[in-house]
Structure formats: C-alpha cells, structure tokens
Amino acid sequence: MVSKRLFLSAIITCLSVIAVAQSVRTHINFDTDWKFHRGHAADAARDFNYSLETIFSKSGSAWGTPADPAFDDKNWEDVQLPHDWVVGLPFQYVKNNDIDGHGYKPVGGLFPENSIGWYRKSFEMNRADSGNRFVIQLDGVYRDSKVWINGYYVGGNFSGYNGASYDITDFIRFNKTNVLVVRADASQYEGWFYEGAGIYRHVWLNTINNVHVATEGGVYVHTAAKTVTIETKVVNKNIHPANASVYTVITDRSGKKIAQGKEVPFTLAINESRTVKQELNIPAATLWSLENPYLYRAIVIVKSEGRVADSVQVRFGVRTITVDKDKGLFVNGLPVKVKGVCCHQDHAGVGVALPDQLQYYRIGLLKEMGANAYRTSHNPPTPELLDACDSLGMLVLDEPRLLNSGTEYENQFRQLILRDRNHPSVFMWSIGNEEFATQRTDIGKRIAQNQILLQQELDPSRTSTYAANMGNDFKGVNEVIPVRGFNYNLYGVDGYHKDHPNQPVIGTEVASTVTTRSIYVKDTVRAYVPDYDSTYPSWASTAEQWWQLAAKRDWFMGGFAWTGFDYRGEPTPYNWPNINSHFGIMDMCGFPKNVYYYYQAWWTDKDILHIAPHWNWPGKEGQPVLVWINTNADNVELFLNGKSLGKKDMPRNGHLRWTVNYEPGTLEAVAFKNGKKITSKVETTGKAARIILTPSKTTLSADNEDAVVVNVSAVDAQGREVPDAADLIHFSTEGGAVIIGVGNGDPSSHEPDQCVTGAWQRSLFGGKAQVIIRANNKQGAVSFKAEGNGLQTATLTL
Missing domain, CATH: 2.60.40.10 (Immunoglobulins)
Structure with a gap:
C-alpha cells in the first residue's frame, strides 16, 4: 500500500511531476500482515533458543531461531503496526521506582517474560524490480532492535526512539517469499515514564535507483525571506561511474508549478556522494504561520545518463524565526509569546502505538486550547506528529533522548536533525533535559559545546536550548547554550536575566499542577487530587503563577507547561493505585480539566466563561x-x-x-x-438515562490506517450531561473497522485498555469514556454500538 503521505502529496503535484515520482521511487507501507510472539530475556528455551544458537558465526546462519526464514510461525499472533505489546498487559504492583514510573506495567528487567518481542513478515518481490535498491525503514522500535532479512543479519538499533534504515538489496529473493524479522528487547528502560515496547511506529519498504538521493538527510530545504535553498545529496551505488544531474521544481499547495531551478550536471565515481546547492525565489510567497500554516512542495529530480533516476518530495514552509534577548521570539517578524506544552507520546487505549489520525487529533485539541508550541519531551517524536504540527500550525521544540556526545548519542542527535530539519514547525532544538550529574560540570559544558556545534553544522537556520533545572546558575551547560532554558526555578529568572542580559531566556518546562479531572475533593485512597489549579510539587508552580510571570516580561520568551496531556507512569503525588500522571492540562483521553479553561481564557481571544465544579x-x-x-x-x-x-x-x-x-x-x-x-x-442533573457518542469525524478511509476517536458520555432524561456518571459501557463494531483501544482518563483505573480476548468495555469516569476505532480495508458503512445497563443504547454509523 502506497503511503498516505506520498499519496496526498502526489495528488496535488502537477501531472508531469507525478509521472516522474511514481516511476522512479516507491514508499510502500509495511504495517500489515505481521506475526508476533513474546520471547524471554532470561530463558533461552522460551526465547526460541536465540542466545544458544550461534546465528552470528556465519553469514545467513539463522537456523533454529525465528530469524530463520523457514521458521514455522503459523501459531503466532497476527498483528498490525503500529504495535505496543505492553499496553495490553495487566497492571502489577511492585515497589520499584522504575516500575511505578512506567505505569506499573510488568515490563523491564524484573519481568523477562514480557520484555522480548519477535516480529516476522513475509512478502514477495517481482523480478521485474531487480536492478533497483531496496531499503527497509523502521520509524521506531522500542527497544534495542535487531533486524534480519532471509536469515541474514542486516543491523540493529540501540535507540527506542530514533528510526533506522537498512539496505537489503543484496539479500532479496525475487519471485520467492522473503521474510523480514525484527527482535525488540525492552528489558532495559531508556526513560522514567511509560515507553511501551515493540514496533510502535511505521515500517516502510523503499525502492530506489542506484543513483539516488541519500536516504538520511538527502534533501535540506531552508528559507530566508522569499529565497528557498535546497541542498541535495546524491549517491552513486552503481558498479560504474555515473553522469548525473539535479534540478528542483516548487509547487504551491494546489500543485501549480511556481518555480523551477536549472539542471545542474556532475559526475559521480563509484560509491561517491555529492551535495548540490540550489536557490530559487518564490514571488509573493505565502508565509507559514501559526494562523495560516501554508505548505509548499519541493520536488527534487535526479537524472542519470539522461534519464530520470530518482525524485523526492519535501513539504516546507516559508517563514523566518528570530530570537531576541530583549523582546523574545519573532515569527515572520511578528512577536510570538510561546504558549507551549510538554508531552510524552502515549495515549489512552493504544499506549505509544498511535494511529496517524490520533496525532492530528491531539494537536487539534491543543490548538483549540490556545497552545502554539509543543516540546517533544524527552525524545525524538514520531514523524507524523511533526506532519500534524506543520499542517495545523504548531511550533515544535525538538529534543533528543539525552545529552551525550559519545558516538551513539551524537549519532542519535545527528539523525534527529537530519530527519526533522525540513519541518517549518520546528523552531528550535533542545540538546537535552535535566542531566543532574552533568549539567553543572565542565564535562557537561564540553558535551553541550559539541552538540551545539553539530546542530549549527547540520542546521544553521535554527538555534538551540537546554532544559536546565538549575535556577540562577551559570555553570556548565548554561555557559555555552545559546538560549537559556528554565525548568521550573522561576524565582531565579529575573536575577539570571539581570546577570546575563545577552542570553535569551525560555521556560522549557513550567507549571506541573497536579489535578484529577472531575474530582474536587482530595482522595488519598483512590489517589485523586482536586481539579483546581492549586496543588503542585515543591519544585513547581501553578499555571497562574508561571503565566503571570511570563506574560509581564517581554524578554521571557514564554514556556512549555508540564504537560499537555496526562501520560501513563510517573504518578504524582501518589503511587499505587495511581498508575499515571496527574500533570496534564487534559487527561489521557484529551478530556479537559479545569486548568484547561484558565489557559484557554488567557491564550485565546474566545469568549471563555467556565464554572467548576459540577453541581451534583x-x-x-x-x-x-x-x-x-x-x-x-x-x-x-x-x-x-x-x-x-x-x-x-x-x-x-x-x-x-x-x-x-x-x-x-x-x-x-x-x-x-x-x-x-x-x-x-x-x-444538578438526574441519573444517567442514555448514551451519547461524539466522533472526531464521520468518514474513514478503507486503508488499514485511518482512525476515529469516539467520545462517550451519558445524559439524563432531560438531555443534560451527567458529570459524575460511572456506568459500565459495552462497545462493538460491525463492518470495515475495529476497536483498538478504550480509556476514560481515570488515573487510578486498572481496567484494561485493550480487550481483544473478550468484549470491549469501559466504565465512565467523570461521566466520560473514549473508544479508538481503526479502519480496515473493507468498503462500506461501519456500525458502532455502545450499551449500558439501564441506559438507552447509542449507535453510530461511519
């Protein structure tokens, strides 16, 4: 199946360019028809003898393990990507900081039986495609993944957040079955929050010519005023030198060609790469902004021996970003106060395996609240999140997993920049977050300097910050970072600005109010805190405190509240039975808490008047x-x-x-x-009488990927929403879609998010629940039903 991104971009591209793009490069979605089975980190017999067989001693010798293409997987589970095998595990209490930080899910070193996952996918390749190159692209596997094709080991990736690509050309079998195998090892955590496990982002098969645009950072598009600079890295993988050329076409969003560069010829030796730089002007360019996120397309076309060999399309925006030490942030010359949120990447019901549509849904909720910026704390985001921010108009502070200039982590930062630097939404890079052991030291200073120089080399169009929980402290990282980032400690911002007036300041992490949606009385048994902007940890502040400080100071760029949504793990201020955070401005389903309306009142021009609590x-x-x-x-x-x-x-x-x-x-x-x-x-309402279903949209594409969020509530006999309803609701679907997750935002609920072995159900919490439905490839109507004891049934047709 051709990717949705390629399909949509091709539609709006002029016909001649479409013909070129389709004839030379394919980007095939590989999310369907996978087999899955858990292994075992401590028992070789339950891990298919992986640690006993000497499968690395000879090339292609994967015998006796799932990496062997002849391995029998017919009894394995059928799964579709994105897939998170942890979200379906039961909650389990263990007195351990890492376990509670990860939401009391039994995964990691203490649970070897749940911490290894094997994936296998069989596919065919037509001999007519021979002569091309084939690259498997995995956008994200948690964690420490190893990859085989037809029994040959092709590589591994330590990171659970950076993607990886593998050239599998030499191992392909034409007109025969090929077997792709991935082993993920989640026995060691990377963070201190829910991280899930598995192939939780998309997988693609890319087919390219031997003369092609480099697969990593091959096209770099950046703008200044109305000038668009395109830097294209071309690689020759032929067994002989190649005569090549590059030119670029720019189209507007309707597909109309508005600029074309001159064709630049050059010669490439065997295995040589060359970067070609072109500059094009867009007359009367429409600027990308928060209010009008206008996107152009740059279509880079590579020729070899006079024939089109490759074509790559890049969405970009024309915009300028300026950081001023006295006046803060400017977008296109206009002042913008950063009204941001930090977010982890999980969502109720699906863990970290979010359908693309859910990325757009979440960014849309934040935009509705008035947020204009998103911090990818504390790891590289999924590519589709950035696509959503580009399309909807949301600034992004892009962040790697941690601050380290060793080979592994320097490469992770390099990959992050090369992957994301074309996104107009990315306005600044973060080089790391709260490195307690390092940030005040000379070692920290040297690491930071290395990462800053790397960022400036790869993307001189932007600057960087570091999320420092250091108060008025100029040691270590802060000595060299271009923009000083404050994590809390806001009592120190005035003194710091006075002492270091030439260093711009931004709140990289602020607030951290803890609230439970719909609960207005402290409950230490159920681990709830009141839904007022009044309770916060010792290091933090209320929403009102930080925003009043930021709003009054032009030089204070604004900041990122912790967090936009609740997330699984890191329960605060309570532990068990609490299994997720209380920090969110919205809960894990995206249902607003009371503090949401504080931000909406002062971050938007809408007429806001909200009363809390309910009156039952x-x-x-x-x-x-x-x-x-x-x-x-x-x-x-x-x-x-x-x-x-x-x-x-x-x-x-x-x-x-x-x-x-x-x-x-x-x-x-x-x-x-x-x-x-x-x-x-x-x-004051009566008791719940009937169910109300509110879908995020009413039409689904039959593409195995599209998804809809259905919010569930209950009303009384007079049609008034019952804010304290707690009824158990049962869900079912018929037709071309399936339920993939349920939630209700209750931070102490131990109900299953996934009910694949039985009937789907979830209790209302604060009168609400949520169901996430994913399309399959069947045409026709989808019927969704919600039933509850004593309640009028609700049916929804999509």
Missing part, C-alpha cells in the same frame, strides 16, 4: 463548596437558583473564587466582556 453533590446540602471561575471577561456575577452571590472584577491572567453553600439546582455565571454579555451554568 448529594449529601452535601448546606455544606460549603469551592467554586472556581475561569474567564477572560471583565467581571462576573454568580447566581444560585436565581439569587445573586455577588459580583467580582476579573484580574488579568487570574481567576475568581466563591465559597457557596450547596443546594441542588442551577449555578449560573453572568459576565460582561467589552459590554458583551456572556453566560454559563451548571445544573
């Missing part, structure tokens, strides 16, 4: 309830059952509070914003 408090009649209002109106008057509880002016970048003695009925807020009346209310 049976048994608390006459008792005080803290009412918290987030709004960007000028003033607010609060009413309980029609009686005024007083009127208050709204402080800039603040919130309002009332203490109200509870009585059932209606709590209503009436506000005025520039003379315009705004109202909002919460009501």
Whole structure:
C-alpha cells in the first residue's frame, strides 16, 4: 500500500511531476500482515533458543531461531503496526521506582517474560524490480532492535526512539517469499515514564535507483525571506561511474508549478556522494504561520545518463524565526509569546502505538486550547506528529533522548536533525533535559559545546536550548547554550536575566499542577487530587503563577507547561493505585480539566466563561463548596437558583473564587466582556438515562490506517450531561473497522485498555469514556454500538 503521505502529496503535484515520482521511487507501507510472539530475556528455551544458537558465526546462519526464514510461525499472533505489546498487559504492583514510573506495567528487567518481542513478515518481490535498491525503514522500535532479512543479519538499533534504515538489496529473493524479522528487547528502560515496547511506529519498504538521493538527510530545504535553498545529496551505488544531474521544481499547495531551478550536471565515481546547492525565489510567497500554516512542495529530480533516476518530495514552509534577548521570539517578524506544552507520546487505549489520525487529533485539541508550541519531551517524536504540527500550525521544540556526545548519542542527535530539519514547525532544538550529574560540570559544558556545534553544522537556520533545572546558575551547560532554558526555578529568572542580559531566556518546562479531572475533593485512597489549579510539587508552580510571570516580561520568551496531556507512569503525588500522571492540562483521553479553561481564557481571544465544579453533590446540602471561575471577561456575577452571590472584577491572567453553600439546582455565571454579555451554568442533573457518542469525524478511509476517536458520555432524561456518571459501557463494531483501544482518563483505573480476548468495555469516569476505532480495508458503512445497563443504547454509523 502506497503511503498516505506520498499519496496526498502526489495528488496535488502537477501531472508531469507525478509521472516522474511514481516511476522512479516507491514508499510502500509495511504495517500489515505481521506475526508476533513474546520471547524471554532470561530463558533461552522460551526465547526460541536465540542466545544458544550461534546465528552470528556465519553469514545467513539463522537456523533454529525465528530469524530463520523457514521458521514455522503459523501459531503466532497476527498483528498490525503500529504495535505496543505492553499496553495490553495487566497492571502489577511492585515497589520499584522504575516500575511505578512506567505505569506499573510488568515490563523491564524484573519481568523477562514480557520484555522480548519477535516480529516476522513475509512478502514477495517481482523480478521485474531487480536492478533497483531496496531499503527497509523502521520509524521506531522500542527497544534495542535487531533486524534480519532471509536469515541474514542486516543491523540493529540501540535507540527506542530514533528510526533506522537498512539496505537489503543484496539479500532479496525475487519471485520467492522473503521474510523480514525484527527482535525488540525492552528489558532495559531508556526513560522514567511509560515507553511501551515493540514496533510502535511505521515500517516502510523503499525502492530506489542506484543513483539516488541519500536516504538520511538527502534533501535540506531552508528559507530566508522569499529565497528557498535546497541542498541535495546524491549517491552513486552503481558498479560504474555515473553522469548525473539535479534540478528542483516548487509547487504551491494546489500543485501549480511556481518555480523551477536549472539542471545542474556532475559526475559521480563509484560509491561517491555529492551535495548540490540550489536557490530559487518564490514571488509573493505565502508565509507559514501559526494562523495560516501554508505548505509548499519541493520536488527534487535526479537524472542519470539522461534519464530520470530518482525524485523526492519535501513539504516546507516559508517563514523566518528570530530570537531576541530583549523582546523574545519573532515569527515572520511578528512577536510570538510561546504558549507551549510538554508531552510524552502515549495515549489512552493504544499506549505509544498511535494511529496517524490520533496525532492530528491531539494537536487539534491543543490548538483549540490556545497552545502554539509543543516540546517533544524527552525524545525524538514520531514523524507524523511533526506532519500534524506543520499542517495545523504548531511550533515544535525538538529534543533528543539525552545529552551525550559519545558516538551513539551524537549519532542519535545527528539523525534527529537530519530527519526533522525540513519541518517549518520546528523552531528550535533542545540538546537535552535535566542531566543532574552533568549539567553543572565542565564535562557537561564540553558535551553541550559539541552538540551545539553539530546542530549549527547540520542546521544553521535554527538555534538551540537546554532544559536546565538549575535556577540562577551559570555553570556548565548554561555557559555555552545559546538560549537559556528554565525548568521550573522561576524565582531565579529575573536575577539570571539581570546577570546575563545577552542570553535569551525560555521556560522549557513550567507549571506541573497536579489535578484529577472531575474530582474536587482530595482522595488519598483512590489517589485523586482536586481539579483546581492549586496543588503542585515543591519544585513547581501553578499555571497562574508561571503565566503571570511570563506574560509581564517581554524578554521571557514564554514556556512549555508540564504537560499537555496526562501520560501513563510517573504518578504524582501518589503511587499505587495511581498508575499515571496527574500533570496534564487534559487527561489521557484529551478530556479537559479545569486548568484547561484558565489557559484557554488567557491564550485565546474566545469568549471563555467556565464554572467548576459540577453541581451534583448529594449529601452535601448546606455544606460549603469551592467554586472556581475561569474567564477572560471583565467581571462576573454568580447566581444560585436565581439569587445573586455577588459580583467580582476579573484580574488579568487570574481567576475568581466563591465559597457557596450547596443546594441542588442551577449555578449560573453572568459576565460582561467589552459590554458583551456572556453566560454559563451548571445544573444538578438526574441519573444517567442514555448514551451519547461524539466522533472526531464521520468518514474513514478503507486503508488499514485511518482512525476515529469516539467520545462517550451519558445524559439524563432531560438531555443534560451527567458529570459524575460511572456506568459500565459495552462497545462493538460491525463492518470495515475495529476497536483498538478504550480509556476514560481515570488515573487510578486498572481496567484494561485493550480487550481483544473478550468484549470491549469501559466504565465512565467523570461521566466520560473514549473508544479508538481503526479502519480496515473493507468498503462500506461501519456500525458502532455502545450499551449500558439501564441506559438507552447509542449507535453510530461511519
């Protein structure tokens, strides 16, 4: 199946370029028809004798293991990528910091039976394709992967986050079955948060000519004003020298050709590579911005011996990024305060194996909140996340796994830059995060200097920062980093800026309020914290505290709140039964918490008036309830059952509070914003009567990849959403789609996210749940049903 990205870009490209691109290079999705089986990190017999067979002693000698193409895998599980084998494991309590940090999932060194995964895929190659080169591209395998083709070992990748590509040309069998095998070893963690395990990103088979654009960083597109510079690295893998040439065509988003460069000829020796630099002008260029993320296409065409040999398409944006020590960040010459969030890469129901559509869904939720920047903490992101940020208009602070200039990690940083430097959304690089043992030392300074110089060599169009939890401290990394990044310690920013006025400052990690959606009373048994912007760890601050500081200082570039979404693992401030974080502005499903509306009030121009909590408090009649209002109106008057509880002016970048003695009925807020009346209310509801289904979209592509998020809620007999409903809901589908995950945002829920061995179900938490559905390749309607005891069933047709 041709990749969705190639297909979409080909549609909008002029017909002559389409013909060229399709005739010389293919990018085939390899996500379907895999076989999977867990191995064992400590028992060779349960790991298919991997550690006993001498499969590395002779080339192609993979006998007796799953790497052998003749191995019988018919009883293995059928899986489709992306795949995370950890998300389906049960929760298990172990008193261990790494286990709780990873969400109490039994994976890692203490659980050898769950920490090895084997994957096998069989495929055919037509002899008519011989003469080309074939490259397997794995975008991400967690972790420490090894790859074989037809019994031949072709390479491995230590990283669980950087992708890897392998030229398998010499090992291909034409008109016969080929077998691709991947072994993933997740027995050693890389981070201290949920990381999953398996081939959790896409796999591709690329077919290319012997004279081709380099597979790693082969095209570099960067812009200055309306000038587009394209640097193309061409490689000759023929068994003889080649006469080659390169030229570039630029199209607008509709496919219209707007510029074409001159054809540049050159000669390549055997195994020689050469970089060709071209400059093209785009008259009256439409700038890429947060409000209008306009994308052009650069189509690089390589000829060999007078015939088209290769073609690569790159999406890019025309935009400028300027960092000023006194005024902060500028995009296209206009000031932009960074209203950012840090995020890990997992989501409820699917772990780290997110369908592409879910990347767009999550970025869309952040945009709706008012966020304009995303920090990929603390690892290289999946490529489709950056595609979503390019398309929707979201700045990205791109970050490697850790700060280290040794060969392994320097190469990881190099690969990250080469892969991501064409994305207009990437406005700055981070070289690392909170290296406690290193960041204040001379060694840390030297490592940082190496990584900074590498970044400037590979991408001189951007600058870099480092996420330092060091306060007003100029030692080590901070001595050389171009932009000083603050992780918390905001009490030190004024003193630091005064002492080092020529170093720009950004909040690389701020806030860290802990809240539980829909819970307004501290509960140490269930490990819940109130859904107000009031509870935070000792190192952190509330949302209001950091944003008031940032908003008042032009030189403070803004910052990245920890975190946009809850994530599995790193439970704070409680441990078991809590199995995921409370840091999110939204929960793991993307349902907003109360603090969401604080940010939305001050990060957008929308009319925001939000009341917390809900008004269902049976048994608390006459008792005080803290009412918290987030709004960007000028003033607010609060009413309980029609009686005024007083009127208050709204402080800039603040919130309002009332203490109200509870009585059932209606709590209503009436506000005025520039003379315009705004109202909002919460009501005491009846019990849940029927189910409501809200899909993220109503049409799916029958491509085995497309996905839809269906949010589930319950309403009473009057149609009012019941905010404390906890009913168990059962789900089923018919037609061309399958359920791949469920969630509800409850940070202490031990219900399974994946119910593949039985019926799919999930309890409502705070009145909500979520189902993620993935398309298969069947045409026609999809029927989705949600049922609950005593509730009117809901059916959705896609």
